[in-house]
Amino acid sequence: xKIARDNRLDTLKAISxxxxxxxxxxxxxxxxxxxxxxxxxxIAKIFINLELQLFLTAVPLFYIVSLYLFLIKNPDxxxxxSRIIKVLKTFLFWSIFHYIFFFTVTKQIPKFSWDIxxxxxxxxxxxxxxxxxxxxxxxxxxxxxxxxxxxxxKKMIKFLNLIIIIWLFST
Numbered sequence: 001x002k003i004a005r006d007n008r009l010d011t012l013k014a015i016s017x018x019x020x021x022x023x024x025x026x027x028x029x030x031x032x033x034x035x036x037x038x039x040x041x042x043i044a045k046i047f048i049n050l051e052l053q054l055f056l057t058a059v060p061l062f063y064i065v066s067l068y069l070f071l072i073k074n075p076d077x078x079x080x081x082s083r084i085i086k087v088l089k090t091f092l093f094w095s096i097f098h099y100i101f102f103f104t105v106t107k108q109i110p111k112f113s114w115d116i117x118x119x120x121x122x123x124x125x126x127x128x129x130x131x132x133x134x135x136x137x138x139x140x141x142x143x144x145x146x147x148x149x150x151x152x153x154k155k156m157i158k159f160l161n162l163i164i165i166i167w168l169f170s171t
Contacts, residue, residue: 009065009068009069012061012065013061013062013065015058015061016057016058016059016061016062016065017058019054019055019056019057019058019061020055020058020059022051022055023051023055023056023058059134062134062138063137063138063141066138066141066142067141067142067145070083070142070145070146071145071149074149075146075149080142080143080146083142084139084142084143087135087138087139087142088139090135091119091132091135091136091139094132094135095119095132098122098132099122102122110122117136118133118136119132119133119134119135119136120132120133147159
C-alpha cells in the first residue's frame with residue numbers, strides 16, 4: 001500500500017528549513033551596529049529575540065517529522081536497514097568533507113574523541129561548531145523508534161530501566 005503524500009508535513013519541513021537557514025545565516029545581526037537608527041535597532045532586536053525563541057525549534061521539528069514518517073510505514077528490518085544506511089552515508093560523506101575542510105584551513109588533525117564520532121567536533125573556523133550531531137541523533141532516534149515498535153512491553157521496560165541506570169551513573 002502506497003501512502004499518500006501529506007502536504008502539511010511538506011509545509012512543516014519547509015518551515016523548518018527556513019528556520020534553519022535564518023538561524024545559521026543570522027541576517028538580523030548584520031543590521032545592528034553602533035550607528036543603527038533607534039527604530040531599526042528595536043525592530044532588529046525583536047527579530048533577534050524571535051530568532052532565539054522560535055527558530056531553534058527547527059531541529060526538533062525535523063526529528064519529529066522524520067520519526068513520524070518512519071513509523072507510519074510500519075518498517076520491517078529491510079526498510080530500517082536501508083533508511084539507516086542512507087542517513088549514515090550522508091553523515092559519513094559530510095563528516096569527511098568537514099574534516100578535509102578543517103585540515104585544509106587549520107593544518108591540524110583533530111584529536112579522535114567521542115565528540116568526533118557523534119558529529120560535535122571539530123569546530124570550523126569562521127563557521128563555528130559542527131552540526132553533524134543532527135544526523136547522528138537521527139540515526140540513534142530512528143534505531144530507538146524501530147526497537148520500540150518491535151519490542152514487547154516487558155522488554156521495553158527492561159530497556160528503559162537500563163537507560164535510566166546508565167544515565168544515572170554517567171551524570
